[in-house]
Amino acid sequence: MTSTKNVTGNIIKLKNLDANIQKLIHEAVEARTFAYCPYSKFKVGASVLCEDGTLYRGCNIENACYNVGICAERCAYSKALSEGKTKYQAVVVVAQQEDRFTPPCGACRQFMSEFGNVDVYITKPGYEDVLVTSLNELLPFQFEFTNNQG
Numbered sequence: 001m002t003s004t005k006n007v008t009g010n011i012i013k014l015k016n017l018d019a020n021i022q023k024l025i026h027e028a029v030e031a032r033t034f035a036y037c038p039y040s041k042f043k044v045g046a047s048v049l050c051e052d053g054t055l056y057r058g059c060n061i062e063n064a065c066y067n068v069g070i071c072a073e074r075c076a077y078s079k080a081l082s083e084g085k086t087k088y089q090a091v092v093v094v095a096q097q098e099d100r101f102t103p104p105c106g107a108c109r110q111f112m113s114e115f116g117n118v119d120v121y122i123t124k125p126g127y128e129d130v131l132v133t134s135l136n137e138l139l140p141f142q143f144e145f146t147n148n149q150g
């Protein structure tokens, strides 16, 4: 069974992607090396390209109290958001499963959807093949807050 069973998107060779996306992927690969994951040993790196061209990286950060850990994608977004960046072009997720693409978890999809649709690039060790999709494809019916209380 392939990793793409529940994901829509296209698998594209890294070398065929735009140079700025290749750079974004390299940044996520490097960020992954900083993952703090003594419990799961599951390293994840992420990077986000802001609308203005700036770039932020993130890694997963675990905690002895498991549920206060943070995923790489939310780490990268939080770094960008805390610098006033709220508009994004693309996000990259890199994990270590050689046999599959590791997509953002449900919590990260919802978190990122707060800031609009983005292109999502997912790659895996070897960094040759890249699954190219979008947040709207990964989370087609996201929760949106509406206040109907008048």
Ligand SMILES: [Zn+2]
Binding pocket: 071, 072, 073, 074, 104, 105, 106, 107, 108, 109
């Ligand atoms: Zn997540």
